[in-house]
Every structure is written in structure tokens, then in C-alpha cells.
Amino acid sequence: MPATWIDTKEQDLSRETLAALLDNRLAAIRIRTFASPAECAAFAGAARAGNLKHYSVATRIGYIGLAQYEYRWNRPLSDYFDDVPAAAADLRQVVEAAGFDPVARLIERLRAVWDAPVGLGHEAGQGDYYAGIVRIASEGVALHADYAPLNSPAYAIARIDGQLGWNFFAEDLPSGGATTVYNAPWSPAVARGEIPRSYDLPREVVAGAPSITYAPTAGDVVLFNSRNPHEIAGGPRPHLDRFVRRAHARPLPAAVVLSTAQMPLCTGGASQAGSPESHCAPRA
Numbered sequence: 001m002p003a004t005w006i007d008t009k010e011q012d013l014s015r016e017t018l019a020a021l022l023d024n025r026l027a028a029i030r031i032r033t034f035a036s037p038a039e040c041a042a043f044a045g046a047a048r049a050g051n052l053k054h055y056s057v058a059t060r061i062g063y064i065g066l067a068q069y070e071y072r073w074n075r076p077l078s079d080y081f082d083d084v085p086a087a088a089a090d091l092r093q094v095v096e097a098a099g100f101d102p103v104a105r106l107i108e109r110l111r112a113v114w115d116a117p118v119g120l121g122h123e124a125g126q127g128d129y130y131a132g133i134v135r136i137a138s139e140g141v142a143l144h145a146d147y148a149p150l151n152s153p154a155y156a157i158a159r160i161d162g163q164l165g166w167n168f169f170a171e172d173l174p175s176g177g178a179t180t181v182y183n184a185p186w187s188p189a190v191a192r193g194e195i196p197r198s199y200d201l202p203r204e205v206v207a208g209a210p211s212i213t214y215a216p217t218a219g220d221v222v223l224f225n226s227r228n229p230h231e232i233a234g235g236p237r238p239h240l241d242r243f244v245r246r247a248h249a250r251p252l253p254a255a256v257v258l259s260t261a262q263m264p265l266c267t268g269g270a271s272q273a274g275s276p277e278s279h280c281a282p283r284a
């Protein structure tokens with residue numbers, strides 16, 4: 001697909017910039033000082049002490065919570081929703097220890113500018129989507145795209161018309177860790193009934209495309225249109241941690257919903273039940 005950006009500067013959050021980002025006309029929105037230094041430190045410390053798991057891909061990527069990648073092929077969608085409560089309990093533990101809930105805060109910030117409902121994504125007959133994966137990706141993340149109509153055709157979120165990735169950065173890195181987003185909206189040739197590979201994409205898909213590279217500055221949230229292939233450079237020190245909270249904002253008929261259906265990897269699973277984010281459910 002041809003490039004679509006009319007501006008590659010990072011923008012402030014407003015109704016207009018959010019709509020333009022969903023339409024893939026802007027490269028990125030940065031919400032500066034989304035969290036205070038004390039909140040960042042508390043969140044990073046709580047995440048380090050959390051129930052950390054690792055994706056089964058070559059680069060070592062630690063995470064707390066749940067993503068859909070490993071539920072994507074040959075698994076009923078109920079497997080994903082069965083694992084949401086335990087993942088939500090792992091996240092709640094971090095949020096409670098930190099005394100700071102980035103998902104709830106992001107929902108508030110989006111509600112303040114958006115005139116349609118904003119809340120967690122919900123799958124009829126199954127439950128809420130999980131929102132808010134915490135990631136520790138010190139070795140980088142390979143080129144991939146996150147777009148539910150292609151990645152998750154069996155889920156309700158396949159019926160969206162725009163998808164954003166958002167990340168809250170709790171720690172600065174001395175170097176490395178920057179994210180590059182390429183304005184080459186992902187449109188692979190897909191055979192009927194097939195779900196295309198979305199992770200570790202060949203470089204040809206972004207050849208010649210306009211790109212931006214944004215820095216993971218502690219305290220900020222950066223949003224971008226995740227149908228654009230994107231990658232994260234590794235830092236020089238493999239154990240240097242970077243904490244990322246992530247979900248996607250996307251409009252359903254008249255709403256913005258948050259979910260993490262699209263992380264390119266993994267599986268949840270833990271012990272307790274209960275959802276920390278039920279107060280974020282979409283308003284009727």
C-alpha cells in the first residue's frame with residue numbers, strides 16, 4: 001500500500017490528531033509526562049518483581065500479562081479468553097504494587113478528547129479482551145505489523161477500521177530501544193482462510209517507505225498506527241530492562257476500545273482470577 005502520512009512530526013493528543021492517527025495520516029502522537037518520575041520508578045520496580053514470562057521467539061522478550069500471537073493459529077478463540085483473568089490478575093498485582101494504573105489513565109486521557117465511548121474491547125459470549133501487556137524488550141523486537149482484520153479474522157476486533165499501538169515507557173535507556181515505524185500499511189496477499197505471518201517480516205515490505213524513529217522517553221506515552229510495520233532496536237546491554245505497557249485503541253462502530261489482541265507473540269496463564277480493569281469496560 002502506498003504511503004499515507006501528511007506529517008511525520010510527533011503530535012500532541014487531541015480529537016483531531018487521534019482521528020488522523022487512526023486514519024494513518026500522522027506518524028505518531030506523544031503524550032508527554034503521562035506519568036511522574038515517582039510513578040515511573042514505582043511501576044518499573046513493581047514490573048521487575050512481577051510474574052515475568054518470555055516469548056518463544058529468537059530475541060528474548062519478557063512480558064507480564066497476555067498477548068494473542070500464540071493463540072492465533074489453530075486455536076479456538078475461547079483459549080485466549082480463558083486466559084484473560086489470570087493475566088489480568090498478574091497485571092493487577094503490578095498496578096497495585098506500583099500504585100499507578102497506566103491503562104486506566106490512558107482511557108481517561110482518550111475519553112477527554114474523544115466524543116464516542118472509550119473502553120476495553122469485549123467479545124460477545126466470551127468476555128473482555130486483555131489490555132496492558134508489560135514488556136521488557138531489551139534485545140529489541142523484529143519488524144512486524146499489528147492489524148486485527150488480518151491477524152485475528154475470527155475475533156470481533158477483526159471488524160475495526162483503524163488500530164493504534166500505545167506504549168508507556170517507565171524507564172529511560174542510555175542508548176538503543178528506539179522504535180522505527182514505516183509508513184507502508186501492511187497489506188499482504190492472503191489466501192482465503194489463511195492468517196498471514198506478521199512477525200519478522202521481510203525487509204521488502206518497507207523498502208523505500210517514509211519512516212519515523214521515536215525515543216522511549218520515561219514518563220511518556222507514544223501512540224502510532226500499528227498497521228505500519230515497526231521494529232525496536234536492541235540496547236547495548238542485554239539485561240537493561242525497558243517496561244512497556246501496551247494495548248491498542250481502535251474504533252468499533254462508534255467506540256475506541258483497548259485490547260492486546262495483537263502482540264506478535266506469546267501466551268498468558270497464571271493463578272488467580274479477577275479483572276483489574278472491569279471499571280474500564282466500554283460505556284453503553
Ligand SMILES: O=C(O)CCC(=O)C(=O)O
Pocket residue numbers: 141146165166167179216226230232244246
Ligand atoms: O515499544 C514500542 O515502541 C513499540 C512496540 C510495539 O510493537 C507495539 O506497540 O505494537
Ligand SMILES: [Fe+2]
Pocket residue numbers: 144145146165226230264
Ligand atoms: Fe507492534
